[in-house]
Amino acid sequence: MTLPLPGTGEPSLPEAPASGDMPPEEFRRRGHEVVDWMAGYLAEVGGLPVLPQATPGEVMARLPPSAPEVGEGFDEILRDFRATILPAVTHWNHPAFFAYFATTGSGPGILGEMLAAALNVNAMVWRSSPAATELEQLATAWVRQLVGLPEAFQGVINDTASSSTLYALAAAREALLPEAVEEGLGVAPRGRVYASSEAHSSVHKAVITLGLGRGGLRKVEADGAFRMDPGALARAMAEDVARGVRPLAVVATVGTTSTTSVDPVAEVAEVAAGHGAWLHVDAAYAGPAAALSELAHHFQGWERADSVVLNPHKWLFTPVDCSILYCRRPERLAMAFSLTPEYLRTREREEGGATDLMDYGVSLGRRFRALKLWFVLRWFGAEGIRARLREHLRLAALLAGWIEDEPGWELVAPVPFSTVVFRRVEEGLSPEEEGRLNLALLERVNRSGEAFLSHTALGGRVAIRLAIGNLRTGEAHVARAWELLRAAAAEREVAASLA
């Protein structure tokens, strides 16, 4: 494919002037070039290899080891972007990106991000950008209504679900281990957090960061469909309490990373409430699907949570990064994090009425992330968002049907959302051999550049994940990935029979 690439053929401008910023007229001209490139990229990204054929160290080796002494022309910078960076980019905006969780940096989201970059505000306190603060409150309220969470939940935007979960669990620790607030965990009873064995690794990272130790997370058994077993949770909590451990929080997941399984949140909430523990719901990926009435059953009980994380940068078409942390009692977050030095005191804060969003997390610096989210919500509209989510569900169900109908392949988990988890099975293979086979098929498909899928392990057995979430993904892309997988398996069979 030939993308309309900028900076070709034109004479290079003189170097950057010795003072000030790039001159506005050059910025305008370069901006138009870059937009043309971006539009071409978004139109034609499907023709690029999703996963690049790069080897570790290759990019660094192709670039100078030091910054230039004298500023360079923008043509040179774009030339290297095109020649060296682009061939080593994994194309997350590609319609056949099916790895991890597929995402979309959508057109309206990108345009919002462009404006935010030009404004370059920091929404740490209300005064440091009233519009950024209030649009964050508004856009998160819009999403809250879209997904049907109660009005009591107030949202703040963080970079990632990892941070959102860390902040939620910090609030839980501060609330439930008041003995530790002044002198630290050393003078408090031992606290613990509970999550299923299928919960995201960020929960464990948060627990470690909070000083609870690697053993501060107790992983609760999941059932055959990879859902937390509320009975096992109740037993684990009771056992710990009997040993003097104080349960701080339970993390329930709606849409786990491996299989997008759904913990029985209502039952988990009941168990958590019995111990007065904080309930955090990780709906980072699946949360937007709560906008669909036919999926309401997956979200039953999440309204009982103390906090919920939902990432618009996953399945809500918003460029990274944008993670919403909803908190039923945001003052609990502020209790954990509010420390206002004199240089951040403002009249609006002291006289009341203004919210300083820095109080709800660790990061003082806060980009104007609400702008892109607000652009996405307005441009697609609630109806448009629901239609697009439903299309992804339809594609996933279609693939699941093909897999079920095909001998030698099996679905290994239910498909509640837009991610399908499956494997190749062949008679007489040990789990290790089967694992190697599935990884080899996956690698073969990924190396083709036509699609990019990832894998997981379930009960010690490898499985292939195909996650759908990009707005450019159509039925043909899913069908082609499936065809590539079957072809790879068939070739292996032929090779084995000839060997």
Next chain:
Amino acid sequence: MTLPLPGTGEPSLPEAPASGDMPPEEFRRRGHEVVDWMAGYLAEVGGLPVLPQATPGEVMARLPPSAPEVGEGFDEILRDFRATILPAVTHWNHPAFFAYFATTGSGPGILGEMLAAALNVNAMVWRSSPAATELEQLATAWVRQLVGLPEAFQGVINDTASSSTLYALAAAREALLPEAVEEGLGVAPRGRVYASSEAHSSVHKAVITLGLGRGGLRKVEADGAFRMDPGALARAMAEDVARGVRPLAVVATVGTTSTTSVDPVAEVAEVAAGHGAWLHVDAAYAGPAAALSELAHHFQGWERADSVVLNPHKWLFTPVDCSILYCRRPERLAMAFSLTPEYLRTREREEGGATDLMDYGVSLGRRFRALKLWFVLRWFGAEGIRARLREHLRLAALLAGWIEDEPGWELVAPVPFSTVVFRRVEEGLSPEEEGRLNLALLERVNRSGEAFLSHTALGGRVAIRLAIGNLRTGEAHVARAWELLRAAAAEREVAASLA
């Protein structure tokens, strides 16, 4: 002023189509409109009021309480951006933005951010974007050389200094309290972190987050020039050790937030080393100035740190967010944070050679922040960056001279970098009256819309801060801010004499 605003006069396009993303041709057209607006904004932002005349709740009240059911045209979205958002934006890219630390979202940085938004990659593992991972390693190495840190320091990019400091102190805790790694701080000796009373509030937030309690930070006395007193540090650490407390880390600051004072890092390093404590240097603001040979004395000893934080989004012309954490032993960060679930294992990782940047912090999701930084470094070049930093130093020295020469005003701290801290002094005023006077003068200037300054408190007395760091700031902007302050003071005097 009249900015060339998009979306005026043109008929609205039909609503968003029912599937897929914004069509590429519409994206192209809207992108050009947005770039024209951005170019106009950057050219004319100096004509807008820096600080808006908004009141809390005003923006939210002017926008619908829910997302639209049906998608809207881009003209409508931009119309509201212009009519409702823009008048409530605090203009950080304004040449007379002198509050907090002044920053620049520069032209090349914005263009890099645009491309990153279109690519929308997540550099969590090498495979998920080889170019983003390696460019992050390269660009941080370029900055390292620019500021003269030893080669042993490896950089990773985080959102903010708050996160960078949190991660550094987490690594310190894991390394120095190995008893806590498995079972948490409850089974370990008490650990403590030391920083001067002038250190940034993010150090305290990090200590709290890490489970060390609010008392887990010991604030060490500063001297008359607001620098940490190494003798006081040594006494505090010895006293704590005698009581069974284990010193975990010392945070030295080069360029504190209130006055940009410089801790005596070499002496602090000596004291920290005596206790085997981790040395973290917070050079979030001032770090880039280490590129200037004439300022090398301020950075003496920082090469002995275990970790250093430096924010290109502060004084290195890079749009927010972009904070570099340099770590001499990055494996210590990985020891704290590395947890690799099966779904994130890759061949490149297992077979060696590839770095997975997710291992060096809490956030799994990682934007392609290196791209904008690399654009900035290339476009300005080392020489261009030094020239611009020197111009900011010149402007700050000029203002400091004017203040020194003016009766009724005093500098309250040395001016090692580009931030000037001063106050109005009048005979016979109590500290409270003097504080009210200075805040009133500040408020008067800020309300003019012509400049935006912030304040701090030093020894219980209010001081005004004027921070220089925007590439569009010229001598006239600084002179005008000074003129406004003097005029406000004169008016007060006249009013007082007539009363």
